[in-house]
Amino acid sequence: MFNGLPSYDVMLAATVFFGTLAILLIARMVLARQLRRLSTLSHFDFLAYPLQIVMATRLGFMIAAALLAGLDQLALSPRQERFVNYAWIVVLVAQVALWANRVITVAAERAFERQRLANPSAATHLMLAGLVGRIILWSLAVLVVLDNLGFNITTLMASLGIGGIAVALAVQNILGDIFSSVSIALDKPFVIGDFIVVDSYMGTVEYVGMKTTRLRSLGGEQIVISNNELLKNRIRNYKRMQERRVQFEFGIAHDTQEDQVRALPQLLRAIIASPELNARFDRAHFKGYGESALLYEVVYYVLDPDYNKYMDIQQHINLELLRELRARGVVFARPTRVLYLNQSAPRAQAAMGE
Incomplete structure (x- = not known):
């Protein structure tokens, strides 16, 4: 025992x-x-x-x-x-x-x-x-x-x-920011280095913290936004843009010859489709009649998300278009107004006075 x-x-x-x-x-x-x-x-x-x-x-x-x-x-x-x-x-x-x-x-x-x-x-x-x-x-x-x-x-x-x-x-505000930071980390709508636009603010993401996200604006100042407020707004992430759609318009004078008016869309196609440009032509049309111009609308795609690259391409298109129009004798429209004066009324008054 x-x-x-x-x-x-x-x-x-x-x-x-x-x-x-x-x-x-x-x-x-x-x-x-x-x-x-x-x-x-x-x-x-x-x-x-x-x-x-x-x-x-x-x-x-x-x-x-x-x-x-x-x-x-x-x-x-x-x-x-x-x-x-x-x-x-x-x-x-x-x-x-x-x-x-x-x-x-x-x-x-x-x-x-x-x-x-x-x-x-x-x-x-x-x-x-x-x-x-x-x-x-x-x-x-x-x-x-x-x-x-x-x-x-x-x-x-x-x-x-x-x-x-x-x-x-x-602590609902603090908890809201913390949960929003976790949501940002898991869903990844943006990461450090992305250029984003939130409401009226834009800048490059520098830091994503537990309570706030910090952007470096184009002007150089730092923008601090609470994570909760950040996710309440629509966020546009330009870093993840694969290509940029560009639309621009211009007008030429009303007295331009018909054959020149008809030839401009093909001219724009040739300029934009040039191998030296990293762009894809979409369309160019004689859009309609303005008060003092024949209006054209042009759409193309820049195959690079870099904004500086887009501006270089747009500048090249503008310069080539200007050169071609001057070579063809086509002028851009200027705001004009023609006034027609009735000359018969003073003469009739003078005849009655005699």
């Missing part, structure tokens, strides 16, 4: 304890070795996550599991059995939480390394997302343990909910 327990039961419990511990230790060692070897191969790099799960299996968990397995072999009182069951719940939930915590940590670190050089601000947000994920994980683990231990968590959840609402109302 040992403490009121049969020696056979104690020996069986000890055997189960050492056997279970040995099995767990050997299984962790073998699995870790195999997963580490396979994860180095390019086709099995996804095994890095199972490897992290195996490595997160703690020695304390294995000892506790082996001890509880041994205690299950003993004839315990109902109260002792209840405590053993509670211990199983705590140990298993804690180990599962450690596994999930390790997966979240590794995923966040790998994503951080991928984004660190390309987009440092997004990398910071990924680490924040990992921290939030771990906080939620451990909160759920604690609630699961308390619920299985017989505690009434309904009141606790209600209290936490009311407290959370009060805190959220107090």
